[in-house]
Amino acid sequence: MPIRLVSLILAIFCVGTAELVPSGMLHELSDDLAVSISTAGLLVAVYALTMAFGGPLVTLLTTRIERRALMTGLLVFSVIGNVVSATAGNYTVLVVGRIITAMIHGTFVALCVVTAGSMVPKEKAGSAVAATQLGINLATVLGVPLGTFVGQHFGWRTTFGTIAVLGVAAALLVFLTVPKAKGATDNSGVSRELKVFRKWNVLGTIVATALCSGGMFTLITYMVPLLTDVSGFADSWVPGLLIAYGVGSIVGNMIGGKLADRALMASLIGLSALLTLTCALYCLVSPVMALSGVFVFLFSVATFALIPGLQTRVLSTAADAPTLSLTANMSAFGVGAAVGSWYGGEVIDLGFGVRGVPLAAAVLVALGTLVIVQLAFSERRRDKAKPTPRSEPVAVALSGSNES
Incomplete structure (x- = not known):
């Protein structure tokens, strides 16, 4: 598997794990932040709503940015969100961290799909794009269970901190391995x-x-x-x-x-x-x-x-x-x-x-x-x-x- 594709899979793994991991640590979050289980569960809702409504906005605002630079920047933004989550002193700050992380989710995953397809011959584009979805599967298979294990034994803050460190590695890999490509410059087709x-x-x-x-x-x-x-x-x-x-x-x-x-x-x-x-x-x-x-x-x-x-x-x-x-x-x-x-x-x-x-x-x-x-x-x-x-x-x- 090309290293460029590996970097995309790692990046999606980090983003996907950040999205899903709170569901495996609800007890720890509830106890430490003195909120109910249902309130802790709203962290998933906050992330999802931000992704749903913020994603299209971020996409429209960043269409003119060169693709590799944009992907790297979005990952750095995600790292910042996870650092805020890891250092949150209360539930409100944790929500802010989740919002920061979620803002880049939709745009970043869409860019990964487009980039994967553009890096291979046309007859292999479908396989390359499908391979990027392995990042989400790995987030489910490995990211959430490992994040839950770390949260149970070392605290939920360590889980978010670990995701932030992996995000830095993914950002470096994306910047070093993904070829430059122009962003879309024509917004006339939106309407x-x-x-x-x-x-x-x-x-x-x-x-x-x-x-x-x-x-x-x-x-x-x-x-x-x-x-x-x-x-x-x-x-x-x-x-x-x-x-x-x-x-x-x-x-x-x-x-x-x-x-x-x-x-x-x-x-x-x-x-x-x-x-x-x-x-x-x-x-x-x-x-x-x-x-x-x-x-x-x-x-x-x-x-x-x-x-x-x-x-x-x-x-x-x-x-x-x-x-x-x-x-x-x-x-x-x-x-x-x-x-x-x-x-x-x-x-x-x-x-x-x-x-x-x-x-x-x-x-x-x-x-x-x-x-x-x-x-x-x-x-x-x-x-x-x-x-x-x-x-x-x-x-x-x-x-x-x-x-x-």
């Missing part, structure tokens, strides 16, 4: 690309993404308390269980990509329904330690199998505006993450307890499934309504008369 969101095909898919992401993060945010407080696992088991979750993410990603290539809408319906069922069943089996461990893996597989299809669907329905649609889809995941982490906390505070979180997650994913089903039926009706070759001249003529 044109915005028109793509008038299509329900595009907008509906983004809504489904936000709902399914909301369900995912409802459970992801409170997974550790669910494992310890409901299933009865000791804290020492948590890093191992999170590694199993990370392995499931890689397996799911592979399965989801292949299914999306074969039958996109059918796979989206089936996988979203499977994720709904998995969350609902997890609510039932969560008090049984052995079954709870199995469902952590199954939930991860179902979650990460669904994500590639959602991304592919957005890009395929918004082919005229791929850059903007990709940004919007990332924002949808961010909004879903924010809603899910807040929603899970509300479920706990309303008296349903941590055990009610998986069922609450199932409700959001089920709503996303309904939207996907509606989109599939709508697409099928359009396909049936398409004129046959013989009637095409008539359809064109009618279309021309309407436009005139």
Whole structure:
């Protein structure tokens, strides 16, 4: 694997770990900062909302900056955010650190995808871009479990400090290995690309993404308390269980990509329904330690199998505006993450307890499934309504008369 690609994977690993690691340290954050579990969980929501709404703004403001310099600068900005988090004396300062780190997330990941594709021949661009996603998988498999382990034994501040050090290394690698490339200098296409969101095909898919992401993060945010407080696992088991979750993410990603290539809408319906069922069943089996461990893996597989299809669907329905649609889809995941982490906390505070979180997650994913089903039926009706070759001249003529 080229060193340039390795530097991108390491960088995404740092950014992804910074995003996800608080969910593995909720008990430590809650105890040390004297806040409730649900309030500590809002750190995930703050990050997600900042990423969702700040990302597109950062992208628009930095389009004229040379790509390598921009990527390095964004990583340095992320390091500053993690240093603020590591040295935070109270919850408010920690929130500020999370906001600083989250501001660069969407823009940086998008730049990595574009850069990976530009560094290889066209026939290998897809493989290079896919390889960058390994950074997110590694963040799930290694970053979060290791960060949780460090947080349990050396304190949560050490976790954020370690991420900051790795971020410095990633920034140096990116600066030394990624070739220079001009940033985009023409913003005239933005208003044109915005028109793509008038299509329900595009907008509906983004809504489904936000709902399914909301369900995912409802459970992801409170997974550790669910494992310890409901299933009865000791804290020492948590890093191992999170590694199993990370392995499931890689397996799911592979399965989801292949299914999306074969039958996109059918796979989206089936996988979203499977994720709904998995969350609902997890609510039932969560008090049984052995079954709870199995469902952590199954939930991860179902979650990460669904994500590639959602991304592919957005890009395929918004082919005229791929850059903007990709940004919007990332924002949808961010909004879903924010809603899910807040929603899970509300479920706990309303008296349903941590055990009610998986069922609450199932409700959001089920709503996303309904939207996907509606989109599939709508697409099928359009396909049936398409004129046959013989009637095409008539359809064109009618279309021309309407436009005139």
